Amino acid sequence: xxxxxxxAIVACAFPLAMHALDQGFYISFAxxxxxxxxxxxxxxxxxxxxxxxxxxxxxxxxxxAYIVGILTFEGVxxxxxxxxxxxxxxxxxxxxxGALSLRTRGVYFIMITLxxxxxxxxxxxxxxxxxxxxxxxxxxxxxLGFGVDLRNDFAWYYVVLFLLMIxxxxxxxxxxxxxxxxxxxxxxxxxxxxxxxxPVYRYRLACFVISGxxxxxxxxxxxxxxxxxxxxxxxxxxxGTLMIMVxxxxxxxxxxxxxxxxxxxxLEEVFSGSKLLGPYALHWQLPVGAILLAVVLFAPRGIAxxxxxxxx
Amino acid sequence: MSGILFLEQSLNxxxxxxxxxxxxxxxxxxxxxxxxxxxxxxxxxMIGAYLMAELVTQTGSFWVALPLAxxxxxxxxxxxxxxxxRTLYERDHLTQVLATFAIxxxxxxxxxxxxxxxxxxxNAPAGLTGPVQxxxxxxxxxxxxxxxxxxxxxxxxxxxxxxxxxxxxxxRAGASNREMAVAMGVNIRRxxxxxxxxxxxxxxxxxxxxxxxLAVQVGMGENILILAFVVIVxxxxxxxxxxxxxxLLVGLVDTMGRALLPIAFAKxxxxxxxxxxxxxxxxxxxxxxMAAVLFLRPQGLFxxxx
Amino acid sequence: MAVDGVTLEVAAGEVHALIGPNGAGKTTLIGQISxxxxxxxxxxxxxxxxxxxxxxxxxxxxxxxxxxxxTSIFKRFSVLENLALAVQARSGSSFSFWxxxxxxxxxxxxxxxxADQVGLSHKIASSGLSLAHGExxxxxxxxxxxxxxxxxxxxxxxxxxxxxDARRTIELIGRIRAQVTVLLVEHDMDAVFRLxxxxxxxxxxRLIATDSPEEIRMNExxxxxxxxxxxxx
Numbered sequence: 001x002x003x004x005x006x007x008a009i010v011a012c013a014f015p016l017a018m019h020a021l022d023q024g025f026y027i028s029f030a031x032x033x034x035x036x037x038x039x040x041x042x043x044x045x046x047x048x049x050x051x052x053x054x055x056x057x058x059x060x061x062x063x064x065a066y067i068v069g070i071l072t073f074e075g076v077x078x079x080x081x082x083x084x085x086x087x088x089x090x091x092x093x094x095x096x097x098g099a100l101s102l103r104t105r106g107v108y109f110i111m112i113t114l115x116x117x118x119x120x121x122x123x124x125x126x127x128x129x130x131x132x133x134x135x136x137x138x139x140x141x142x143x144l145g146f147g148v149d150l151r152n153d154f155a156w157y158y159v160v161l162f163l164l165m166i167x168x169x170x171x172x173x174x175x176x177x178x179x180x181x182x183x184x185x186x187x188x189x190x191x192x193x194x195x196x197x198x199p200v201y202r203y204r205l206a207c208f209v210i211s212g213x214x215x216x217x218x219x220x221x222x223x224x225x226x227x228x229x230x231x232x233x234x235x236x237x238x239x240g241t242l243m244i245m246v247x248x249x250x251x252x253x254x255x256x257x258x259x260x261x262x263x264x265x266x267l268e269e270v271f272s273g274s275k276l277l278g279p280y281a282l283h284w285q286l287p288v289g290a291i292l293l294a295v296v297l298f299a300p301r302g303i304a305x306x307x308x309x310x311x312x
Numbered sequence: 313m314s315g316i317l318f319l320e321q322s323l324n325x326x327x328x329x330x331x332x333x334x335x336x337x338x339x340x341x342x343x344x345x346x347x348x349x350x351x352x353x354x355x356x357x358m359i360g361a362y363l364m365a366e367l368v369t370q371t372g373s374f375w376v377a378l379p380l381a382x383x384x385x386x387x388x389x390x391x392x393x394x395x396x397x398r399t400l401y402e403r404d405h406l407t408q409v410l411a412t413f414a415i416x417x418x419x420x421x422x423x424x425x426x427x428x429x430x431x432x433x434x435n436a437p438a439g440l441t442g443p444v445q446x447x448x449x450x451x452x453x454x455x456x457x458x459x460x461x462x463x464x465x466x467x468x469x470x471x472x473x474x475x476x477x478x479x480x481x482x483x484r485a486g487a488s489n490r491e492m493a494v495a496m497g498v499n500i501r502r503x504x505x506x507x508x509x510x511x512x513x514x515x516x517x518x519x520x521x522x523x524x525x526l527a528v529q530v531g532m533g534e535n536i537l538i539l540a541f542v543v544i545v546x547x548x549x550x551x552x553x554x555x556x557x558x559x560l561l562v563g564l565v566d567t568m569g570r571a572l573l574p575i576a577f578a579k580x581x582x583x584x585x586x587x588x589x590x591x592x593x594x595x596x597x598x599x600x601x602m603a604a605v606l607f608l609r610p611q612g613l614f615x616x617x618x
Numbered sequence: 619m620a621v622d623g624v625t626l627e628v629a630a631g632e633v634h635a636l637i638g639p640n641g642a643g644k645t646t647l648i649g650q651i652s653x654x655x656x657x658x659x660x661x662x663x664x665x666x667x668x669x670x671x672x673x674x675x676x677x678x679x680x681x682x683x684x685x686x687x688x689t690s691i692f693k694r695f696s697v698l699e700n701l702a703l704a705v706q707a708r709s710g711s712s713f714s715f716w717x718x719x720x721x722x723x724x725x726x727x728x729x730x731x732x733a734d735q736v737g738l739s740h741k742i743a744s745s746g747l748s749l750a751h752g753e754x755x756x757x758x759x760x761x762x763x764x765x766x767x768x769x770x771x772x773x774x775x776x777x778x779x780x781x782x783d784a785r786r787t788i789e790l791i792g793r794i795r796a797q798v799t800v801l802l803v804e805h806d807m808d809a810v811f812r813l814x815x816x817x818x819x820x821x822x823x824r825l826i827a828t829d830s831p832e833e834i835r836m837n838e839x840x841x842x843x844x845x846x847x848x849x850x851x
Binding site for chain 2: 047053055100103104106107108110111112114115116118119122123125126127236237240243244247283285286288289290292293296297300
């Protein structure tokens with residue numbers, strides 16, 4: 001509990017500190033980390049806790065982003081409309097995709113979630129009216145009302161931080177509830193879970209939908225962050241990036257998503273801006289790939305896992 | 313729609329399908345025998361194309377460069393297998409996905425470092441740059457026709473290799489029952505490395521041949537990789553025959569879909585709708601096909617596993 | 619065929635043993651009854667209800683439970699958590715996302731009493747992974763009992779057990795027979811003849827006899843096919 005309070009204080013103080021140090025850019029960077037922390041946490045729910053290797057998570061992230069993008073482009077700028085809409089559409093997509101995919105197992109599940117994500121990618125690519133391949137610029141960030149101007153980096157940071165804290169709190173309650181326990185049991189031993197009376201499919205689907213909904217919210221936020229959406233957000237490589245974050249951070253560990261997002265994005269920032277690497281800084285993906293490989297091969301419990309107590 | 317257009321699209325389908333087969337064959341063997349999901353398979357295709365372009369520049373000859381590129385990529389594949397991928401055979405699928413995904417990142421960056429971010433030139437060999445007259449009065453690119461020829465030849469050789477030789481029998485045994493193959497005293501390690509190197513060479517062939525038609529650029533592997541996975545899911549994991557049929561099917565659905573659907577839609581819907589809907593639907597056709605196969609016959613059309 | 623033309627009837631309140639050589643199809647039959655394995659033809663009736671088409675989890679709700687021949691527990695959960703999970707399954711909906719599970723004392727109390735019943739109280743906090751073989755088998759049975767079934771299918775509960783553990787398991791089954799009907803698949807003839815009200819014998823997928831233990835002991839066909847000289851002594 002104490003650790004969380006300290007973390008919250010640091011998170012709240014961060015932009016003030018950066019502003020004081022005249023490093024305003026890092027406020028925007030930190031906001032991006034917070035958004036990806038939410039997206040990665042949503043994937044961790046379905047991947048880490050649920051044991052479902054979904055390679056199409058970017059579909060929900062991107063769908064949320066596009067809903068905000070399209071609505072804003074069409075003149076609907078109120079966050080109170082566009083953000084819930086993003087969550088609803090992402091949840092609906094997760095319901096449909098999950099209902100079909102969860103009838104399969106193992107590698108087929110991985111492949112079919114991948115396929116569905118690609119389908120969504122191509123659907124958005126084909127929407128010429130909304131930019132197609134080139135993507136869509138948002139005329140402005142969503143408006144929240146109450147005198148809060150989200151174009152201000154400070155205000156934007158705190159709004160995102162607030163939402164992330166709520167989501168993490170909800171996830172915390174979820175994983176410690178009856179539902180959370182059943183989801184983990186199904187991951188541990190699906191046959192036995194069914195044999196003691198749990199309708200496995202229904203639980204998995206519910207988990208999948210909740211996870212997709214949260215990803216949709218993160219997508220709504222990322223659209224605002226960059227004021228730009230493009231089909232690249234839905235590409236399966238983006239799904240892979242989210243998975244990397246979860247693995248780096250610790251799959252199945254509560255803080256795995258946020259930690260992984262922070263680590264990966266920081267690495268990216270450090271490597272690509274590094275004076276040490278000189279002209280090679282452009283190729284930051286290479287050391288990142290190498291680190292990921294090392295983590296996967298030698299430290300599968302990830303960073304959060306390395307700090308956790310061993311189960312007895 | 314005119315007969316000529318139909319014939320042209322059919323040939324395009326065949327050409328695309330056969331090249332897809334080269335990738336799918338290696339992928340399905342690795343997956344079937346070693347039970348490993350290898351996302352880096354697309355990277356071998358990319359490396360093959362890049363090496364080919366480089367060797368053509370160095371040697372000045374397409375036909376000299378081609379076998380060299382195949383051998384070089386096969387060596388890269390073998391090196392990768394022996395050093396890294398071997399440790400993944402016993403791990404779970406998620407670990408394999410992530411590790412090979414990491415390899416994609418590393419490979420993409422390495423290629424970018426060596427050749428730069430722009431796509432590079434790879435030209436069709438002199439002598440095959442012009443069109444050829446086909447019966448019926450239509451013209452078709454001679455290079456594409458050559459690709460079809462090579463593709464059919466390789467398919468026949470693979471078929472012969474897998475069904476009529478001892479090595480092929482071992483490979484098929486391994487695909488359907490790994491434990492049995494080990495029990496039979498097969499040197500599994502060497503067999504795996506050989507299968508992997510062969511797969512790499514096939515990827516390189518596809519990359520080298522498709523280079524003049526598609527762009528040789530970083531990330532070219534990812535796009536075609538996912539199609540290859542769709543093929544092996546449809547065809548049946550571990551089955552060469554399945555990979556062949558699956559590739560042709562996917563080539564057909566994709567090429568024909570892209571050509572025919574927009575035309576069909578233009579007749580039925582207003583142009584605004586048709587121009588958006590047509591390309592979207594044709595892109596997703598393959599995935600719809602895969603989803604259908606997964607539901608109706610999840611083990612694929614020609615399952616290798618007993 | 620794994621199971622060929624079997625007609626088996628288990629009477630309420632009895633301990634009915636199912637014996638036969640390996641590969642006779644006993645586990646397959648258990649799977650068919652519990653719903654994990656399909657049947658090409660035939661009908662399964664439970665408490666006057668045709669359950670042939672019901673999925674596993676609904677058969678559990680109807681009062682049917684099974685334990686596994688090859689231990690299938692939740693290895694990374696503790697014994698308490700394992701049993702609580704089973705209790706949780708039949709006490710209200712688990713589509714509950716908000717209330718902390720840790721607050722549900724009733725669930726854990728009942729889990730503790732089941733642990734007591736199967737003799738695992740001393741290991742209640744240990745993970746499934748850390749249990750000895752005999753203790754894992756006891757947890758197996760405990761999981762089946764935790765769903766408070768009317769009929770429990772025990773698939774070789776004493777598999778791989780030493781004499782001490784086997785004795786305890788025989789006592790356990792002796793204790794629970796008052797509350798639950800038992801269909802017991804076993805190779806341990808000592809246990810079978812001590813516990814069973816009736817015995818059915820399966821050979822090569824077919825049911826060759828159903829009778830009281832004494833009759834079975836003297837049945838020629840059974841002796842030839844399975845018991846042999848084992849029980850001549």
